Amino acid sequence: MENQAVITEVENGVAVITLNEPKSLNSLSVEIVEGLTKSLQSIKHDPTVRAVILTGNGKAFCAGGNIKSFSSITSAASGRKYMHETGGFIKDLVQMEKPVIAAVNGYAVGAGFSIAIACDFVIASPHSKFALGFHKVGLVPDLGGLYHLPRMVGMARAKELAFSDRTLSATEAKEYGICLEVVEEEQLLIRAMAMASSFASSPTIAIGLAKGILNRSFESSLEDVLREEGMVQGISFTTEDHKEGVRAFIEKTKPTFTGSYS
Structure with a gap:
């Protein structure tokens, strides 16, 4: 699960995916896209992986698309291709x-911003910078940025960031609701690992089912959510984690969740 451009390490139920082309600020080269796609597809089917951290090596998380390669795009069809x-990995x-x-x-920056906010949580170091910046090269924000951003910051702020060259500091990103936490650089992966480890020891089937409903909640009616909740709760009742949670509650002990079905 590792190549030169993307390194994936799994330990104690947590997969750490590192974009590893620091000289190009981890811009989306073919190698990074292929490596990230392969890693995510493998992880999502791996029952031993119960939480994921995505980060970058060097001075950047991801500096966006590889602008030098854009000259090869000469038509709307080639742009869509x-x-x-x-x-494709965003889904x-x-x-x-x-x-x-x-x-x-x-x-x-750019697609790197979109990738970050496609994750469930963003933790940043104080020196982090967030910007869409697509207008600088005459393009539209992509990789789901126009979907996730207004849900995070509201429509007016999303339009401000999409229409301007505004760059947010880590502190501003936290104030906007983009970052959950800002921690010192040397503590960044330590804090991310602590959070991921906590999730990995949780009832991850139930978490995954809840995540799916939450991701669709802005487009769903109350009736839709109630129906989906009923369906996934029925599934949750069949898990070993549910049985373990009930046992631990009754016996007043700490539960040990495994993320498995009966």
Whole structure:
């Protein structure tokens, strides 16, 4: 599960995915896209992985698309093909039934910003910077940025960030609701690992089912959510984690969840 551009390490139920082309600020090269796609597809089907951390090596989380490669896009058809080939992993990232934490260690710009906010949580170091910046090269925000951003910050702020060259500091990103926490750089992965480990020891089937409903909640009616809650609760009742939780509650002990069905 490892190549030169993307390194994936799994330990104690947590997968740490590191974008590893620091010289290019982890911009979306073919190698990074292929490595990230392969890693996410493998992880989502791996029952031993119960939480995920996505981060970058060097000064950036991800500096966005590889602008030098854009000159090869000469038609609307080739542009759509490029987007299809580049952004397919976003669905795997969003729909993965496991908590995903973006540990943003520097620049999260353009598509890198979109990738960060596609994760369930964003934790950043104080020196991190967040910007869409697509207008600088005459493009539209992509990789789900126009979907996730207004849900995080509201429509007016989303439009401000999409229409301007506004760059947010880590502190501003936290004030906007983009970052859950800002921690010192040397504590970033430590904090992300602590959070991921907590999730990994939780009833991850129930978490994954809840995540799916929450991801769809803004487009759902109350009736839709109530119906889905009933369906996934029925599934949750069949898990070993439910039985373990009930046992521990009755016996007043700490539960040991395994993320498995009966």
